[in-house]
Amino acid sequence: MGTVEISPIKSLEEVLSWQGELDKLPVVELQIRANYSIFGNDYKCHEKLMTPKRHFNRGLPKTLICHDMQGGYKNDRFVNGCQSLDEYTFYNWSIVDTFIYFSHHFVTIPPIGWTNSAHKHGVKCLGTLITEWDDGHELWLKLFTNLEKRDILVNKLVAICKNYSFDGYLINIENNLPIENIENMIETISLLRTKLKAIIPHSEVIWYDSVSMVNGELNWQNQLNVHNKLAFQACDGIFLNYNWKEEDLIKSVINAGSRIVDVYVGVDVFGRNCLGGLECNKSLKIIRKYDLSVAIFAPGWTYETLIDKKQFTETENAFWRSLYPFMYIHIPSTLPLCTNFCRGYGLKKTEKAEVSSVNPWFDLSKLNFQPTVPICLFDSKHPCISHTNSEALTDGGCLRLNGTRENDTYHRILVCNYEIKSKLNLEITVKALKPFNVHKIIVVAIDPYGMPYKMEFGIQGEDNLFFNNCEDYSCVVPNSKIYNLTMQDGWLLHSLSCEMVGIIVEIAVETEEPLLVGRLFIDDCVGD
Numbered sequence: 001m002g003t004v005e006i007s008p009i010k011s012l013e014e015v016l017s018w019q020g021e022l023d024k025l026p027v028v029e030l031q032i033r034a035n036y037s038i039f040g041n042d043y044k045c046h047e048k049l050m051t052p053k054r055h056f057n058r059g060l061p062k063t064l065i066c067h068d069m070q071g072g073y074k075n076d077r078f079v080n081g082c083q084s085l086d087e088y089t090f091y092n093w094s095i096v097d098t099f100i101y102f103s104h105h106f107v108t109i110p111p112i113g114w115t116n117s118a119h120k121h122g123v124k125c126l127g128t129l130i131t132e133w134d135d136g137h138e139l140w141l142k143l144f145t146n147l148e149k150r151d152i153l154v155n156k157l158v159a160i161c162k163n164y165s166f167d168g169y170l171i172n173i174e175n176n177l178p179i180e181n182i183e184n185m186i187e188t189i190s191l192l193r194t195k196l197k198a199i200i201p202h203s204e205v206i207w208y209d210s211v212s213m214v215n216g217e218l219n220w221q222n223q224l225n226v227h228n229k230l231a232f233q234a235c236d237g238i239f240l241n242y243n244w245k246e247e248d249l250i251k252s253v254i255n256a257g258s259r260i261v262d263v264y265v266g267v268d269v270f271g272r273n274c275l276g277g278l279e280c281n282k283s284l285k286i287i288r289k290y291d292l293s294v295a296i297f298a299p300g301w302t303y304e305t306l307i308d309k310k311q312f313t314e315t316e317n318a319f320w321r322s323l324y325p326f327m328y329i330h331i332p333s334t335l336p337l338c339t340n341f342c343r344g345y346g347l348k349k350t351e352k353a354e355v356s357s358v359n360p361w362f363d364l365s366k367l368n369f370q371p372t373v374p375i376c377l378f379d380s381k382h383p384c385i386s387h388t389n390s391e392a393l394t395d396g397g398c399l400r401l402n403g404t405r406e407n408d409t410y411h412r413i414l415v416c417n418y419e420i421k422s423k424l425n426l427e428i429t430v431k432a433l434k435p436f437n438v439h440k441i442i443v444v445a446i447d448p449y450g451m452p453y454k455m456e457f458g459i460q461g462e463d464n465l466f467f468n469n470c471e472d473y474s475c476v477v478p479n480s481k482i483y484n485l486t487m488q489d490g491w492l493l494h495s496l497s498c499e500m501v502g503i504i505v506e507i508a509v510e511t512e513e514p515l516l517v518g519r520l521f522i523d524d525c526v527g528d
Contacts, residue, residue, distance in 0.1 A: 004079040006112055006164070008072070008105035012139055015107055015156050016149065020163050025079065026365065027115055027165035030202065033057075033122040034331035034417035040095065040324040045378040045385070046410045050506075060328050062097040062293040064206075064239070064264050065090075066170070067114070069300040072103035076111045081363025086309035088300050089344050089362075091370045091387075092320045093121035095327035097293075098204060100126045100170045106139075107157070110166050113344065113364025120369055122330060124167040124204060129157065136175030144184045154188065158195045161203070168196055168204040170239065177216035182230075186213065190234040205235040206264070223248035224255045224263050237262040239295045242274045249290050264295035269302075269319075277301060278319060284326040313387070317375045324377055332369070333417040336523035339369035346396015347389045353489040353518075366395050372415045385411055393429055393491060393518030401515045408438070411509045413517070418504040420445075420524045426496045427521040430509070437513040441494055444506035452505075457483055457496060476500040491518060497525075 009015050035057055042052035067090075075084045099118045101110035108128035118125040131139050143150040161168065171189055189205060196203040212219050212227040220241040221227050232238040240252070244265060256263050265287045269276050275283050280296070287294050302316045303309065344367030349357035376383030388400040401411045428441055440458035447453060455476075477499035484495045504522065509515065 005077045006073070006079060006109055007077065008103055008109060009107040010105045012106065012142070012153070016152055018156050018160060020159060025112055025164060027112060028119045030119045030124065030167065031122045031332070031334040034333040037328040037330050038415065040327040040329055043324070043329060043373055043377065045376055045412065048410050050412070055328065059261060061261050061288060061291050062264070063095055063327060064098045064100065064293065064295040065096050065299060066100040066102050066295055066297045067300060068102040068298045069304060072101065072108065073111070075362055076113055076364055079112045081361055081366065083359050084362040085360040086312065087345060087362045088303040088312070089364065089367065090117070091343050091367070091374045093118065093123055093370060094329050094372050095324065096123050098124045098126060100128060102128050102170065104130060104132065106130065107160065109160065109164050111364070113367070115164070115166050116365040117344065117367045120367070122332065124202065126168045126170055126204060126206065127161065127166055128170045128172060130172040130174070132174045134175070136173065137177070140177060140181060140185070144181045147184070150184070150188060154192050154195060157192060158199065161196060162199055167200060167202060170206050170208060171235070172208040173211045174218060175211065176218050177211055179216045182213050182216055186230050186234050189231060193235050204237065206237045206239055207231040207235050208239045209241045224252040229255060232262070237264055237293070239264045240266050242266040242268040242272065242297065246286055249287065249292060252292065253290050260291060261293050264293045266295045266297055268297045269299050278322060280319070281322040281326065284323055288326045321375055321377055324373070329372060329415070331415060331417045333419070335418055336521070337369060337418070338521045340392070340394045340519045341370065341387070341399045341517065342366055342368045342392070342395040342397055343387055346392065349396065350392040350394060353393050353491055361396065371399065371413045384409060388516070391431065391516060399517040401509055401511055401517060403511045403513050403515065408510045408512050411511065412506065413509060413520070414507040416504060416506065418522055418524070420500050420502055420504060421526055423497060423499050423525040425521070425523045425525050427493060427519070428517065429491050429493045429519040431491045431516040431518060433514045433516070437511065437515070439509060439511040439515050442508040442510060443504060444508070445502045445504050447502045455496070457494060459485065459492065
């Protein structure tokens with residue numbers, strides 16, 4: 001296959017004449033999450049018996065990320081990746097509900113790598129429909145004097161969304177509207193929402209706080225009020241402008257009524273007339289005080305503002321670490337899970353621990369499922385969990401568990417909700433940076449009666465394997481456990497299979513010395 005790129009659609013005429021792509025694109029389906037989350041401030045990196053309160057997702061404040069970087073469509077536009085180094089990537093997916101790819105072209109189609117990264121983590125990925133200034137004013141005049149053409153536009157937008165397998169649109173109208181066309185605009189976004197949901201039930205249409213639905217003037221409100229409430233009622237949510245004050249949030253809560261979590265309060269990370277950068281957490285604190293959702297605009301600030309891009313990971317981690325106390329961490333529930341923890345790039349390409357290419361590469365579709373919290377929230381200078389490019393089992397990079405070199409450190413990799421109905425198959429591949437260092441794999445589960453228990457296995461010395469049985473519980477069938485340990489190229493493969501009925505709620509590793517984690521596989525082998 002030759003070089004394939006995703007590009008925006010720049011004009012109304014291009015959209016109306018769009019015929020679709022002939023080849024099916026390699027897009028991952030949106031994965032399912034559990035129906036509950038945990039509050040970020042309750043998450044503890046090293047606490048062994050972490051029992052945070054479960055919050056049912058219905059009614060929880062949400063988090064939206066709007067990616068706006070230098071006009072968009074940089075090296076992320078290539079469907080099959082490219083040779084590149086030090087690109088922007090995003091890996092804190094567990095705290096995100098919706099991702100928007102933004103540009104100033106008429107119709108922004110999210111690059112496949114972003115859609116895949118989002119979908120693997122259960123995050124919806126939206127494109128953008130934008131019109132601006134005089135050109136935008138003329139475009140809507142043309143459409144609203146010919147509603148048949150308007151209907152064709154709506155149908156094409158739905159078809160584009162289906163063709164590229166993304167999940168809806170941000171509607172950003174930054175131009176005046178003749179007052180007589182306000183009703184037509186409301187009808188248009190309502191029609192788009194209805195038709196999208198007919199073929200993509202989970203789709204979303206979100207309105208940006210810009211043009212007034214009272215007088216048609218371009219006037220940012222920074223709150224939900226009479227000027228934008230009609231648009232809010234016609235779609236799935238509103239993205240408020242960034243220059244709000246606390247009294248604007250209070251008014252928004254009153255006007256939203258039962259739809260409070262559909263109000264996304266804008267936070268511009270570049271800090272244009274608002275708090276930005278590493279002070280965004282101050283805005284989040286106020287927003288969550290009123291149980292409102294948040295729209296974080298241009299988080300690529302952590303990359304764009306750096307002269308030395310090699311400092312990106314440190315800056316990115318510092319930014320999101322400050323926001324986690326105000327976030328809700330979503331819980332994965334889709335099996336099978338197979339991840340090598342790759343972040344979509346590498347200094348070299350590896351296949352089964354063998355280097356297949358010495359060239360750097362970047363391909364967001366190869367970003368694998370990330371740990372529930374992929375950064376250390378405990379210690380930024382000596383992080384307990386990090387990512388390394390130096391070694392990989394497959395693709396580029398893997399997890400590094402750092403330990404303390406003084407006593408065993410508990411590393412929580414996944415907080416999850418994996419239902420096992422018949423037979424658990426679990427594999428985890430690790431590499432000790434010191435030969436035969438002590439480490440323990442811990443699987444925490446809940447039996448059918450709601451009783452928690454754990455299974456432990458690992459290595460102690462050269463050949464002292466251990467397994468903590470759980471015959472006291474009804475979850476695992478006695479004598480059904482098969483555990484194997486094999487080694488290849490310095491990597492240790494721990495394999496466990498057992499007949500069980502229950503829910504796996506946590507995967508952790510306990511180690512004193514640094515340990516690499518190159519792959520994790522979990523499946524419920526129903527019918528095997």
